[in-house]
Amino acid sequence: MKSLMLWFLMGAATLGAQVQDAGPALQVVPAKVYKVVETGRQKLESWTFNLVILDPEHQALRPVSAELSLFAGKTLIEHVELRGKALEALSAQSYALPRDAPPSSLRHRFHLDEAVDLRLRFSKPQAWAIDRVEVILSTATPNGKFLQLKVEVPVSAYHQRVSLAFPFKGPGIVTQGPISDGGHAGYSNQFALDVIGLTENYAPQVDGRDENVSYAGYGREILAPADAVVRYARNDVPDNPKPEQQDPALLDRQHDAPFAIAGNCVVLDFGHGEYLALMHMAMGSLKVREGQKVKRGDVLGRLGNSGDSFGPHLHLQLQESPDLFAAPSVPIHFDNVGARDLVRGGYFSATW
Numbered sequence: 001m002k003s004l005m006l007w008f009l010m011g012a013a014t015l016g017a018q019v020q021d022a023g024p025a026l027q028v029v030p031a032k033v034y035k036v037v038e039t040g041r042q043k044l045e046s047w048t049f050n051l052v053i054l055d056p057e058h059q060a061l062r063p064v065s066a067e068l069s070l071f072a073g074k075t076l077i078e079h080v081e082l083r084g085k086a087l088e089a090l091s092a093q094s095y096a097l098p099r100d101a102p103p104s105s106l107r108h109r110f111h112l113d114e115a116v117d118l119r120l121r122f123s124k125p126q127a128w129a130i131d132r133v134e135v136i137l138s139t140a141t142p143n144g145k146f147l148q149l150k151v152e153v154p155v156s157a158y159h160q161r162v163s164l165a166f167p168f169k170g171p172g173i174v175t176q177g178p179i180s181d182g183g184h185a186g187y188s189n190q191f192a193l194d195v196i197g198l199t200e201n202y203a204p205q206v207d208g209r210d211e212n213v214s215y216a217g218y219g220r221e222i223l224a225p226a227d228a229v230v231r232y233a234r235n236d237v238p239d240n241p242k243p244e245q246q247d248p249a250l251l252d253r254q255h256d257a258p259f260a261i262a263g264n265c266v267v268l269d270f271g272h273g274e275y276l277a278l279m280h281m282a283m284g285s286l287k288v289r290e291g292q293k294v295k296r297g298d299v300l301g302r303l304g305n306s307g308d309s310f311g312p313h314l315h316l317q318l319q320e321s322p323d324l325f326a327a328p329s330v331p332i333h334f335d336n337v338g339a340r341d342l343v344r345g346g347y348f349s350a351t352w
Contacts, residue, residue, distance in 0.1 A: 023056070023057060024053060024054060024055055024056075024057070024059070024061060024115070024139070024147055024149065025053075025054045025149070026051060026052065026053060026054070026135075026137065026149045026150075026151045027052045027054055027112065028049050028050070028051060028052070028151060028153055029049060029050040029052055029095065029112075029117070029187060029328075030049065030187070030190070030328035031328075032156075032320075032328075032330075033047055033048075033049045033153055033154065033155050033156075034047060034155070034156060034157065034158040034191075034330060034331055035047035035122075035130070035155050035156070035157060036157075036158075036178065036180045036191075036331050037126065037341075038123065038180060038181075042125075043125060043126045043127070044123050044124065044125060044126065045123070045124065045125075045126045045130075046121070046122060046123040046124075046180040047121075047122050047155050047180070048119065048120065048121040048122065048179055048180070048190065049119075049120055049153060050094060050095075050117045050118065050119050050120070050187075051066075051117060051118045051120060051135060051137065051151065052094075052095060052112055052114050052117040053114060053115045053116050053117065053137070053139060053149070054112060054113060054114055054115070055113065055114060055115035056113055058115075059115070059141045059142070060115065060141070060142050061115040061116065061139045061140070061141060061147070062115075062116070062139060062140050062141075062142075063087055063091060063116060063118065063137060063138070063139050064083070064087075064138045064139060064140050064146070065081060065082065065083045065087065065137075065138045066081070066082040066083075066087055066118065066135060066136070066137050066138075067079070067080070067081050067082075067135065067136040067137075068080045068081075068082070068120070068133060068134075068135055069133065069134040069135075070122070070124065070128070070130050070132075070133055071130065071131065071132045071133070071134065072128055072129045072130055072131060073129075073131065077124075077128050077130060078124075078128075087118070090118045090119055090120065091116050091117070091118055092116070092117055092118075092119065093114060093115075093116055093117065094114075094117050094119070094187070095107070095110065095111050095112040095114050095117060095187070096111060096112065096113070096114050097111035102248070102252050102257075103252045103253075103257035103258070104248065104251040104252045104254070104257040104258055104260055104261055104308075105258065106186065106187075106188070106258055106261060106325050108257075108258045109188070109258050109323075109324070109325040109326045110187050110188065110325065110326050115139075118137075119185075120133075120135075121179075123180075130155055131154065131155055131156065132152060132153060132154050132155055133152075133153045133155060134150070134151070134152050134153070135150065135151045135152075135153065136148065136149075136150050137149045137150070137151070158330050158331045160274070160318070160330075160331070160332065160333050161270075161272040161273070161274055162226050162270040162272050162274050163226060163335050164225040164226050164276070164318075164332070164333070164334050164335065165223070165225045165226070165296060165297075165334060165335060165336040165350065165352065166225065166334040166336055166337050166348070166350035167222050167223045167224070167225045167278060167300070167314070167316065167350075168197060168217070168220050168221065168222055168223060168303065168314065168350060169220075169221070169223070169350055169351075169352050170197065170198070170200065170220075170349060170350060171197070171198040171199070171200065171202050171347065171348070171349045172195045172196060172197050172198055172217065172347075172348055172349070172350065173195065173196060173198055173202075173204070173345070173346065173347050173348075174193055174194065174195055174342050174343060174344055174345065174346045174348075175194045175195065175196055175313065175344070175345075176192075176193070176194035176344060177193060177194075177342070177343045177344035177346075178190060178191040178192065178193070178331070178343075179191070181343045181344045182344065183344055187325075187328060188317075188319075188324075188325045188326065188327060188328055188329060189315075189317055189329055190328065190329060191317060191318070191329040191330055191331050191332060192315060192316065192317035192329050193315070193316055193317070193332070193342055194313050194314070194315050195313060195314050195315075195316070195342075196215065196216070196217050196311070196312065196313045196314075197215070197216050197217020197218075197220045197303060197312075197314075198216050198217065198347075199216045202347060203216060204216055210242055210243060211242060211243075212239060212240075212241075212242065212243065212304075212305050212311070212312050215243070215305075215311060215312040215313075217303050217312055217313070217314075218282075218303060218304070218305070218312040219282065219285075219302045219303060219304075220302065220303045221299050221301075221302060221303075222266075222278060222281060222299070222300045222301050222302060222303055222314060223296075223297050223298065223299060223300065223352070224268065224294040224295065224296055224297060224298045224299075224300055225268075225276065225296065225334070226268075226270055226296050227270070227293075227294070227295050227296055228268035228269055228270050228271070228276075228293075228294055229268070229269045229271070229291065229292070229293055229294075230266060230267070230268060230269075230288045230289065230290055230291060230292045230293075230294060231267045231268065231269045231275065231290065231322040232265065232266065232267035232277075232290060232322060232324060233265070233266050233267075233286055233288055233289050233290050233292075234259060234260075234262070234263075234264055234265050234286075235264050235283065235284060235285070235286040235301075236254075236264070236283065236284075237251075237254060237260050237263045237264050237283060237306040237307055238250065238283055238306065239263075239282055239283050239304050239305050239306045240305045240306065240309055240311075243305065243310065243311030243312070244310055244311060246308065246309070251307065251308065258325060259324055259325070260307055261307050261308045261325070262277065262279040262280070262307050262308075262315075262324060262325075263279055263280040263281065263304065263305075263306030263307025263308070263309060264279075264280070264281040264282065264283055264284075264285065264286060264301065264304060264306045264307070265277060265278065265279045265280070265281065265307075265324070266278050266281070266286065266288060266300050266301065267319075267322050267324060268294070269322060273320055274318060274319070274320065274330075275318070275319045275320070275321065275322045275327075276316060276317070276318055276319070276332075277315075277316065277317050277319060277324060278300065278301075278314060278315070278316050279307060279314070279315040279316070280303075280304055280305060280306050280307050280309045280312075280313060280314065280315050281300075281301040281302060281303060281304045281306065281314075282301065282302045282303065282304030282305070282306065283304065283306055285301040285302035285304060286300065286301040287299050287300060287301060288300055288301075297352065316332070317329035317332070318330050318331070318332040334350070336350050336351050336352065337349070337350055337351075
């Protein structure tokens with residue numbers, strides 16, 4: 001078989017679009033790669049993507065080497081080669097749908113016919129102004145044949161179009177941040193935040209019991225962060241009985257089981273191609289329905305502990321599509337928490 005050279009141009013209008021002839025090809029996940037500024041004094045920015053080898057012929061392809069070239073405009077800034085154990089450590093199969101996947105598996109919402117994928121993470125000085133990464137990937141088949149695949153990945157900053165207020169009042173802390181902060185790393189949630197509410201004295205609990213009601217934020221009103229239309233609302237997922245006590249089988253038994261992972265959830269449409277998903281609210285607490293128009297500050301529901309949740313908290317992510325768990329998230333900023341970056345372990349107080 002002759003060497004195969006394919007160019008995949010990012011920024012396609014359709015989710016997960018790729019240029020593909022017969023045989024193997026590369027796909028970049030997510031389809032749009034955004035970099036974010038890291039906190040601290042080092043003035044770094046970071047970004048990540050998965051490089052997926054699509055294998056419709058099921059040839060059991062194996063990565064042999066990867067060459068990464070970082071560019072600023074036409075200038076080559078850095079070149080790195082990965083082989084052996086360094087490449088093996090990055091290899092996984094993140095998007096294949098196993099035959100025994102449980103009903104609530106998010107693979108039902110997004111999966112690919114992949115041989116293997118490589119998770120590539122970058123953290124580089126802002127002054128480098130990297131705007132694209134070129135990758136040349138060499139792979140081998142079990143019968144010893146080699147293929148060479150090439151991909152060019154534009155990298156850009158995300159410019160949020162809608163002004164958002166953080167959707168509850170008072171103190172909080174981020175317990176899980178985006179992937180650039182060592183946090184969420186799934187296909188759809190890499191820029192998501194998990195936040196718990198705190199008391200006015202910034203305490204996480206109101207008493208020492210191991211109960212949902214002992215969390216300071218449990219039952220706190222969740223507010224519309226901007227004028228919007230409700231595109232999705234679910235209100236019937238039971239709360240987990242206690243913090244860190246989940247029943248995966250219960251989620252599998254729910255209707256639309258993959259969506260039950262989000263618990264009681266609202267997806268808002270701001271009319272600018274931006275959508276906000278707010279997850280894990282208390283069962284029966286939602287005050288809105290699909291198609292309803294809401295104003296900034298309207299009560300959507302109350303903070304709870306439903307779905308795939310470690311304890312009472314709010315999971316929120318900004319998306320460029322309303323499709324829950326099928327659309328990747330994008331960086332998010334709120335205008336009522338001061339100049340603070342919301343990163344893992346970061347305290348804030350949302351003023352209304």
